[in-house]
Amino acid sequence: MRRRFHRLVLFGLVAFPLACREAGSASPVLTATQKAEIEDSIRKTVIDTYDLTAPDVVSRLMRLYPDSGAVYSTSSGHIAKTRDELEKQIETFWQYVGSNMREPKWEWTAMHVDVISPEAAAMTASYRIPHLTPQNRPHVIAGAWTAVFVKRGNRWFVIQEHLSDLPQTPSSAPADSADHSGH
Numbered sequence: 001m002r003r004r005f006h007r008l009v010l011f012g013l014v015a016f017p018l019a020c021r022e023a024g025s026a027s028p029v030l031t032a033t034q035k036a037e038i039e040d041s042i043r044k045t046v047i048d049t050y051d052l053t054a055p056d057v058v059s060r061l062m063r064l065y066p067d068s069g070a071v072y073s074t075s076s077g078h079i080a081k082t083r084d085e086l087e088k089q090i091e092t093f094w095q096y097v098g099s100n101m102r103e104p105k106w107e108w109t110a111m112h113v114d115v116i117s118p119e120a121a122a123m124t125a126s127y128r129i130p131h132l133t134p135q136n137r138p139h140v141i142a143g144a145w146t147a148v149f150v151k152r153g154n155r156w157f158v159i160q161e162h163l164s165d166l167p168q169t170p171s172s173a174p175a176d177s178a179d180h181s182g183h
Contacts, residue, residue: 039113071148075163142166
């Protein structure tokens with residue numbers, strides 16, 4: 001009886017992925033060129049969006065998220081479940097932290113895009129934002145961001161994300177105690 005059970009389990013472990021592959025064969029297989037184009041499109045979208053020298057930062061950041069449907073964003077132990085909630089988080093970050101950064105420059109230290117299908121991709125990236133504090137002291141905010149993108153029409157949108165801040169070191173700790181989490 002035990003041997004038969006093991007054979008059934010083994011059969012299932014082999015047959016299930018094959019069945020899934022067959023069931024999924026209707027979705028197109030992407031070529032290396034197509035994957036590279038999608039990766040480049042997402043990278044360009046993200047890099048252009050996070051250009052802190054361009055005006056209207058909050059509106060520009062919000063263009064990454066769809067106007068309708070679910071949007072989940074986790075940062076600093078909080079989960080925003082709607083676009084409006086996320087927008088309030090970004091506005092708060094920009095009001096209390098971003099607007100106090102002098103000469104900020106967003107630097108991507110790594111960016112990995114995994115193309116899942118023609119309409120879905122995941123990105124994990126690390127960043128740093130060197131800037132001057134209002135007291136003209138050098139300071140850096142840094143962290144990592146993982147995001148799930150979906151393509152709707154001609155555009156890529158973030159529908160789920162998680163941001164984690166790099167812990168402050170004594171040399172990078174700001175003069176004030178403001179919360180530095182956020183986008």
